[in-house]
Amino acid sequence: MTIEIGISTFLEALPNPASGKAVSHDERLRQAIEEIVLADQVGLDVYGIGEHHRADYAASAPAVVLAAAAGLTKRIRLTSAVTVLSSDDPVRVYQSFSTLDAVSNGRAEIMAGRGSFIESFPLFGYKLDDYEELYEEKLELLLKIRESEKVTWRGGHRPAIHNLGVYPRSVQNPLPVWIASGGTPESAIRAGMLGLPIVFAIIGGMPERFAPLVDLYKRAAAKAGHNPDTLPIATHSHGFIAETEEQACSLFFPAVQEQMNVIGRERGWAPYTRDSFDSARSLRGALYVGDPEYVAEKIVLLRRNLGVTRFFLHVDVSAVPHREVLRAIELLGTKVAPIVRKALQS
Template sequence: MELGIGMFGDLQISANGEVQPAQQRLQEIIEEIKLMDEVGLDFYGIGEHHRPDYAVSAPEIILAAASTVTKNIKLSSAVSVLSSSDPVKLYQSFATIDLLSNGRAELIAGRGSFIESFPLFGFNLQDYDELYEEKLALLLKINNSPKISWKGKFRPELVNQEILPRAVNNHLKIWVAIGGTPESVERAGRLGLPVMFAIIGGQPLQFKPLFDYYKDVYQAYGHDMNKFEVGVHMHSLFGENSQEIADYYYPLYSAQMNRVGRSRGWPPYQLNQFEAGRGKNGALIIGDSNESIDKILAMEDMFGLTRFSAHMDVGGPSHSAMMKSIEIFGTQIAPKVRAALSR
């Protein structure tokens, strides 16, 4: 099982509403990715957002910068909002990162959890499903062949067009991100694409039927089980002392849950939700190394994972807290998880 970190590029926001400069956060992110590589984590993913509380609107720029200061870590979006992107340009950008990084680039395509990119790039939310279906099909066709012809509803026609540059070995690994709908699971299984499930609330066990359904569909369409890949993305932060990291993180985490929740009609986030999430059956991995090892191993056992992604910057923890969490993940948690899985 690969172990890595996902981020959205959350900006730190003070109690009086002062927002961290994006320039500062972007520079911190590069330092954090460099440390991930140094401590031996397997992959890094960065999300795409077009909001004032996030620093990153173009994941490919961050990944290109990271490719020049890292040696081994895989570099991925988490996610690229495919529905409001041009698949041609998206492929070209990630193929370029793949060349810069000697084959370490990946792309995770998703619908996105926010809708700001649709009006920004001139797309109609009424076309939400059709946009994703068509653009995913085009992206996969580009990945499979350097020269294509294409006619769809949402972009100009392509006639015997060569798409350059090409990724290393003429193939870019493309994952799909899933929030939990059976339709998305069925599509991914039918196409034989690796899947990242976002489990950010409730109890992970509730997702087990979707994992089983994905595997069943994948096998039913005759895909090679030796290439079967499935991962989870879970809110995480690691510290030396469980209660200390929880006490530090709760005000930041709850503030971000409330910022997002106000636009979605959620009730105010409560401490009991946080503590339930941190508990044995919850979806938060926020604590010391031993607790985190046990919970990550439980996720692997429950779902048969090939990848675990710790989403580590929700609410904008300080750069020093992030660096410490990355260090603990790479030097204390990852070695023991790998050792347990190798037995």
């Protein structure tokens, strides 16, 4: 058995801690195309962009960015990471990603999530009081659309559809839809019952603690009549790779500290320290920072503990020089991935 390895990003545009200057949104978007092309060239399997609607992120339209890279790439899969389905229209989501699927010749995917940031709700006129109901209703509609050309559907937060077609249809049948989870039992059960692949965002603590959720997901799938052994399981975690551990830490720590403290001030977290960083990048921690051999060792441990079939490394916090981000992507494809795959074959 093998494992898919790829990159995820939110197209961060945070200020550099040293200079105080942030990359512009237009430059960050052009950098993303460069990253996707490189990831394809070095043999990575997937590149995902997570939707955000804030000044410190440039990723409000992932499908557009991915489509811009589709014609420049050959085999890499292109996915949202995630689509905030609760505040979007499932018809437009399907149309955007089926269009991406066409221009990429069948390489598009959707990760459907509720989103850990809430800026899109007031922006598109939705109430946070309807947070759960919006997601459940819109996921139901999205799955109906991908299953049938003509759709009849009625819900509480969107006008009904009566026997209308949704076009273009995807090259892949069906268009892959993943459930994105922050680690709640409800998400694991929902994905399992629907027979959909799941991706867990593991950004803190020990990844091995997600094992009960993986088990819950598989048991829910089996109970609903799906074969859990055929369902993909992915994780998404932050990290960075350089030729040496010292170089990786010196480049990544100031940047990730800045990002964590920005979000932490909004959410009431304690300040992010070097001790927090070093603890998280330990072998059993959720931060994948180090030289290629060490990062590979952590991914192999993750596979053995959780049985994941796909791993996303989130390398972008924008404050790291882009040439170093590109080097980290190159090392992930040319050094880390071969080590992991050889270890799993032995």
